[in-house]
Amino acid sequence: MNCATPTDITFSFRGFSQRAGVTSDHCDGFGIAFFEDKACRLFVDNQSAVESPIADLIRNYPIKSRNVIAHIRKATQGKINLENSHPFLRELWGRHWIFAHNGDLHDFKPALSGRFEPVGNTDSELAFCYLLDQFVEAFGYTEPSLEEIFALLQQIAPQIAEHGTFNFCLSNGKALFSYATTKLHWLVREYPFRPAHLIDLDVEVDFSQVTTPEDRVAVITTEPLTHNEAWTAYQAGEMILFQHGKPILHALTRVERLIREAENPALKRVTKADQY
């Protein structure tokens, strides 16, 4: 979620967390990170988002944030333990960075400088450390603009996507970078607001009653969260940068693996996928 004004995620998280055992089987831990200005609070648990007392706190304690990344895990690589729970956190350029990955990478063994090292043993945290390492490689310890980071990500993300499914959300609290090779959807809620009805729970909120005209919220999710709103699917290789609750940059990257697989479906590897 990326917002123009600090917003709580209670409504979306109620529906989303149902997918951790009730409407889907992403039960292998959950995590959620809230940026509050430069600060970042990361909550993770190895219990499912349905059962965890920490998820319960999140559903009932409306933390207001402009950038939130949540993830419910279905383990593909790495054990079901806390150090493998998304999202992952690192500091760079005096800012926290948060990363969540949906997908599965194979034969992905990048050389790392040591500046960022995975704590757990997922392909996802490794990809995150590699991304940040490449940021430092390109820009050193001087913070670049969001546009410069977006341009660099367009080079790196398709390279990582050669190794498998690579849908991700990445935020530094200023903006939210998103990328999809297989599945991601987004929408923007803004004035004039309308009612929204969750898919995973019979709950409706009329946002026109709980918002001001200054509010604007972009929601990015693997599968749409509501019935009656217009979700846009990402194209394969699409990258979008969200700021102030709306997309500010779009790019379509060329993922050679996907092109080869489209030309020859026999090459396609069937993978299970994490969901966030």
Next chain:
Amino acid sequence: MNCATPTDITFSFRGFSQRAGVTSDHCDGFGIAFFEDKACRLFVDNQSAVESPIADLIRNYPIKSRNVIAHIRKATQGKINLENSHPFLRELWGRHWIFAHNGDLHDFKPALSGRFEPVGNTDSELAFCYLLDQFVEAFGYTEPSLEEIFALLQQIAPQIAEHGTFNFCLSNGKALFSYATTKLHWLVREYPFRPAHLIDLDVEVDFSQVTTPEDRVAVITTEPLTHNEAWTAYQAGEMILFQHGKPILHALTRVERLIREAENPALKRVTKADQY
């Protein structure tokens, strides 16, 4: 808290958190970090540990951990906001590191490489970043032994302590490094366990009823938490490394500032102090 076996901190935290408004005035936010093997969960809030719903969760959700660092803040430098809440978290050598500082540093402006940069604007987070930067300076990206880190800390800590009060706890989940220039106490609870009675709340726990002979817990705190246990005060400049619930290394560093002040009390700067 440093423990031989995963232990919950519910008892100590109940007494400790009273100091955030009831028995003392450390109300400007709180934080607590739990290591669970290599994973680390950090909870912070800008509400006091008496009022925060997150502190309430901690008091009621017994997270079992071998290394816990908690802090209740009385702001001396830096605003009362989330990014200035201790403890602070960084990753180095594929491990999370957690740091909490009690004290006040003045004219402390170390040169940083950029490898670790403060997110907030406290002297404490700056000192933490400087410590880790010096670790990389000395050892590169190859993890040294705990003994090597302890030896290096004995050189760096007294230099930082030239700038003011520098009591700290630092952990990487394997062990807990502690240092005091003014005020810190420790004790070890081990077999045969006895009852302990909190100072800040009329609560007693008979640890012999809730432990096994394998348990052993070291508690390090600014001020003793219980009436009826034998707390040991740190000497000025004392550094102790705790592992498996007991001190494994002791050192007494020479802090020139403290020696000058002892010889000439007029030099002494009166400071307010954070407490953890």
